[in-house]
Amino acid sequence: MDWFKLSLQLNKFPIRRAQKMLEKIQAIPEDDYAGYQRKRRNAIIDYHIQHNEFYREFFNWDGFDDWQHVPIMKKSDLQHPLRDRLSETYNSKTAYVGKTSGSSGHPFIFAKNRFAHALSWAGFHDRYKWYGIDLNKSLQARFYGIPLDFFGNIQERLKDRISLRRRFNIFDLSEQKMEAFLKRFTRSNFEYLNGYTSAIVLFARFLKARNLVLKELCPSLKICIVTSERLFEKDKMLIENAMGVPVINEYGASEVGLIAFEDRQHQWIVNSEDLYVEILDENGKILPYGQEGRVVITSLYNKAHPMIRYDIGDIGSLSEKSTLKKPILEKLVGRTNDIARLTDGKVVPGLTFYYVTKTIIEDNGNIKEFVIIQTKLDHFKIDYVSEYEFTPEQKEKILAAIRTYVGKNLTISFERLQILKRSPSGKLKQFTSLVEEV
Structure with missing residues (x-):
């Protein structure tokens, strides 16, 4: 049939x-x-x-x-x-x-x-x-x-x-x-x-x-x-x-x-x-x-x-x-809204952060998923799911890569979660900016 x-x-x-x-x-x-x-x-x-x-x-x-x-x-x-x-x-x-x-x-x-x-x-x-x-x-x-x-x-x-x-x-x-x-x-x-x-x-x-x-x-x-x-x-x-x-x-x-x-x-x-x-x-x-x-x-x-x-x-x-x-x-x-705006006026594609963190995460092997959220012009938060927390050395590698590829004078916070929040349809948005465009 x-x-x-x-x-x-x-x-x-x-x-x-x-x-x-x-x-x-x-x-x-x-x-x-x-x-x-x-x-x-x-x-x-x-x-x-x-x-x-x-x-x-x-x-x-x-x-x-x-x-x-x-x-x-x-x-x-x-x-x-x-x-x-x-x-x-x-x-x-x-x-x-x-x-x-x-x-x-x-x-x-x-x-x-x-x-x-x-x-x-x-x-x-x-x-x-x-x-x-x-x-x-x-x-x-x-x-x-x-x-x-x-x-x-x-x-x-x-x-x-x-x-x-x-x-x-x-x-x-x-x-x-x-x-x-x-x-x-x-x-x-x-x-x-x-x-x-x-x-x-x-x-x-x-x-x-x-x-x-x-x-x-x-x-x-x-x-x-x-x-x-x-x-x-x-x-x-x-x-x-x-x-x-x-x-x-x-x-x-x-x-x-x-x-x-x-x-x-x-x-x-x-x-x-x-x-x-x-x-x-x-x-x-x-x-x-x-x-x-x-x-x-x-x-x-x-x-x-x-x-x-x-x-x-x-x-x-x-x-x-x-x-x-x-x-x-x-x-x-x-997406057109997947960009980060920095304090010096620089505009960075959100995918830049994906490449920066993915190398570190793949080296680890314990990291399953992650998302990056821009909460302020100079602050980004990385939420991730893993068996173990990032070590200080891994965090420093990510910070160094961000300074190289994204910009200096940025602060990064990390939070290990049991599960990442998805949209009601089930999609996972890997970069989100909460900073309103001026």
Whole structure:
């Protein structure tokens, strides 16, 4: 039985029609693709200007003549009641309604018309087939969070059962729990893992510490898909060695669906079928391929809610090898709010701290996870989970590295915890600044 199609059809999502549309879009020649995208961009703007009062007011409509004049939507612009943002042709019962994770600091509720949501799922189904994964038949080990309230928990587990997903609750990643995870793999024919990077990295460390290779215990395993959090090359090597299968990068967001997916040539192929992805500078100017800027996305088929030139909050660049039909995401640096501002005016990417501390932590071997929090312009706090506390020598190494790579006259405090706080969705944000931008 086609469980994937059945689960969507039961929820009134027209997956068959969406898959046929996807095939039709993919058949458009490269030379005609600019025309296809232009037609869809104009159509979705026209639709929301006609049917969405929120978007008419947001756009301050006085005629449309140039795509670059279309205003940029930020997450903060969408933090209004959903009923005020829905198109008049839809309501909360006739559209799919979801909520962002809030990892950017700006959570909001969004909506998609059912065809747009089905088209997103058709895209996932298409990409997974690149690796022999069939969403109708392949069993997934799902490393995600789960609602903890009774009805939300039951509803999510029912959806998992119908969708051939088996949930591994990442809110408890103790060794005892991971022992239980391991037993599930030995008893089940999982074909792939899918989940948050930090949780899968932690499970890979657990396997490595026991000199285990997961595929030897679960021979049906084909790939591991990581999503929602940054994957570093060392972590990728760790996962591949511990799992015994390739690690695939997936980039998506609940409000727009699949954004990019890694192919067998290790290229992040951008979804150009139902999304239009741009890289913009700070002033909203479209940047050429190869240059780094803000990732801005237009949902070409979402009629229920405008996602037009939507600044998703990430920084990245498209490869110079990109074409309109096949854009390639060359680099995904991180979120726009993942930066540290220092007393001397210096601005430092939050990832700098990751590299500084990761070397020390890997040398230790006892450290499982860590996060870095900027509490003041000159103070940072490192929370970590480990068997033993940092020694004075290890702390001094970290301080010396921070003085070298970040700045001088900074104070650092350390706190060893039993478990790190994750977002309600289960994500782990490895750098957070609590210092407000001036």
